[in-house]
Amino acid sequence: xxxxxxxxxxxxxxxxxxxxxxxxxxxxxxxxxxxxxxxxxxxxxxxxxxxxxxxxxxxxxxxxxxxxxxxxxxxxxxxxxxxxxxxxxxxxxxxxxxxxxxxxxxxxxxxxxxxxxxxxxxxxxxxxxxxxxxxxxxxxxxxxxxxxxxxxxxxxxxxxxxxxxxxxxxxxxxxxxxxxxxxxxxxxxxxxxxxxxxxxxxxxxxxxxxxxxxxxxxxxxxxxxxxxxxxxxxxxxxxxxxxxxxxxxxxxxxxxxxxxxxxxxxxxxxxxxxxxxxxxxxxxxxxxxxxxxxxxxxxxxxxxxxxxxxxxxxxxxxxxxxxxxxxxxxxxxxxxxxxxxxxxxxxxxxxxxxxxxxxxxxxxxxxxxxxxxxxxxxxxxxxxxxxxxxxxxxxxxxxxxx
Amino acid sequence: xxxxxxxxxxxxxxxxxxxxxxxxxxxxxxxxxxxxxxxxxxxxxxxxxxxxxxxxxxxxxxxxxxxxxxxxxxxxxxxxxxx
Numbered sequence: 001x002x003x004x005x006x007x008x009x010x011x012x013x014x015x016x017x018x019x020x021x022x023x024x025x026x027x028x029x030x031x032x033x034x035x036x037x038x039x040x041x042x043x044x045x046x047x048x049x050x051x052x053x054x055x056x057x058x059x060x061x062x063x064x065x066x067x068x069x070x071x072x073x074x075x076x077x078x079x080x081x082x083x084x085x086x087x088x089x090x091x092x093x094x095x096x097x098x099x100x101x102x103x104x105x106x107x108x109x110x111x112x113x114x115x116x117x118x119x120x121x122x123x124x125x126x127x128x129x130x131x132x133x134x135x136x137x138x139x140x141x142x143x144x145x146x147x148x149x150x151x152x153x154x155x156x157x158x159x160x161x162x163x164x165x166x167x168x169x170x171x172x173x174x175x176x177x178x179x180x181x182x183x184x185x186x187x188x189x190x191x192x193x194x195x196x197x198x199x200x201x202x203x204x205x206x207x208x209x210x211x212x213x214x215x216x217x218x219x220x221x222x223x224x225x226x227x228x229x230x231x232x233x234x235x236x237x238x239x240x241x242x243x244x245x246x247x248x249x250x251x252x253x254x255x256x257x258x259x260x261x262x263x264x265x266x267x268x269x270x271x272x273x274x275x276x277x278x279x280x281x282x283x284x285x286x287x288x289x290x291x292x293x294x295x296x297x298x299x300x301x302x303x304x305x306x307x308x309x310x311x312x313x314x315x316x317x318x319x320x321x322x323x324x325x326x327x328x329x330x331x332x333x334x335x336x337x338x339x340x341x342x343x344x345x346x347x348x349x350x351x352x353x354x355x356x357x358x359x360x361x362x363x364x365x366x367x368x369x370x371x372x373x374x375x376x377x378x379x380x381x382x383x384x385x386x387x388x389x390x391x392x393x394x395x396x397x398x399x400x401x402x
Numbered sequence: 403x404x405x406x407x408x409x410x411x412x413x414x415x416x417x418x419x420x421x422x423x424x425x426x427x428x429x430x431x432x433x434x435x436x437x438x439x440x441x442x443x444x445x446x447x448x449x450x451x452x453x454x455x456x457x458x459x460x461x462x463x464x465x466x467x468x469x470x471x472x473x474x475x476x477x478x479x480x481x482x483x484x485x
Binding site for chain 1: 404405416417418421422424440441443444445446447448450455471473474475476
């Protein structure tokens with residue numbers, strides 16, 4: 001597959017029209033994938049994607065690119081497995097390389113309780129269509145020889161679940177691939193166009209006010225990351241979302257291969273190797289809500305220390321750079337998507353730390369919702385009104401990590 | 403540089419020593435008791451800009467303080483007197 005997409009990708013820009021059938025606010029992965037699937041699956045091309053900065057500038061360009069489906073509840077396992085399948089065939093479908101690498105994911109257990117959790121994860125995954133198995137210590141060592149099985153004498157590895165479908169892909173390429181695919185079919189993408197208000201008419205959303213003038217729309221979709229509370233409030237909608245920063249860092253190149261993605265929820269870190277060979281590490285969200293992209297030394301120190309407990313080779317590497325993104329956290333660690341109760345206004349948010357892996361399925365399902373007007377079965381459980389109906393989807397399988 | 407919170411007892415200390423405490427505010431415009439409970443349980447104001455919040459100095463004096471913070475850039479605004 002073509003590794004030099006930058007030379008081949010063809011993005012075509014247009015002057016904004018005053019009216020579209022569908023206006024998608026937010027030119028990240030979810031917004032562009034929704035536009036792409038509207039164009040390819042439903043033939044709806046009178047669509048505009050409005051982006052405040054440049055496409056992929058927000059959290060699509062700041063995540064740690066893990067793709068996995070080993071979640072803890074049936075609704076989520078089915079949903080993310082669909083995403084895993086769509087990612088796996090995206091290069092073939094679009095003819096563009098996204099550096100998709102299936103490398104497997106090891107989720108380590110360091111206590112009796114986490115052994116039980118990983119066994120339960122394997123059972124739930126298998127029952128609902130994702131492949132995950134509980135593996136022995138010998139198999140763990142074979143899958144990832146770099147692991148210190150004694151955990152520095154403090155956090156011994158007692159077991160793990162292994163999710164062979166775990167993969168990574170390059171986030172920028174995912175953005176460009178969806179953008180190109182949508183644009184080639186006539187979708188307009190407008191960068192540096194900030195939405196400043198929603199045009200309301202009798203309780204119905206009829207369009208958006210932008211800094212380049214008003215645009216009327218049959219349907220407005222919020223695919224905003226980070227500023228969704230502000231956008232929704234323009235329609236008088238209050239959201240169960242709190243925005244938290246999440247930090248990550250990469251080291252310089254590790255010359256030996258590091259195959260699986262390794263996760264330890266007891267030690268709160270995850271590690272994978274990028275296509276360039278850098279070791280990519282991340283941890284938990286910061287506890288305080290914030291929209292700031294500020295990074296801190298404390299995170300580097302504590303995350304690196306925890307990671308080196310299990311992966312001692314990391315101590316020979318140097319940290320190249322760190323960055324921060326912001327995560328829209330929902331109370332139950334599941335996304336919030338679909339209808340809002342306001343006519344003409346759909347929403348896809350609550351992507352917390354699991355947004356990148358859900359880009360294809362999120363886009364596909366939102367496109368189906370917009371095209372048919374009916375909520376697809378796969379995303380019905382994630383509706384905004386689940387909180388009022390006392391049907392929250394507490395998912396320990398996502399639990400605030402990647 | 404990580405954020406430093408000015409504790410009225412201990413001086414400026416790194417944010418990692420503190421535990422965040424939200425002050426949930428249900429708008430007065432919501433009057434129905436069920437809707438107020440729902441809002442109190444699940445909905446967040448999630449402000450972009452200056453906000454008032456409580457912090458517990460867990461790894462210090464173990465007292466609560468009230469803080470003004472701008473969530474856009476994490477700038478700490480002047481602290482109110484000890485409560």
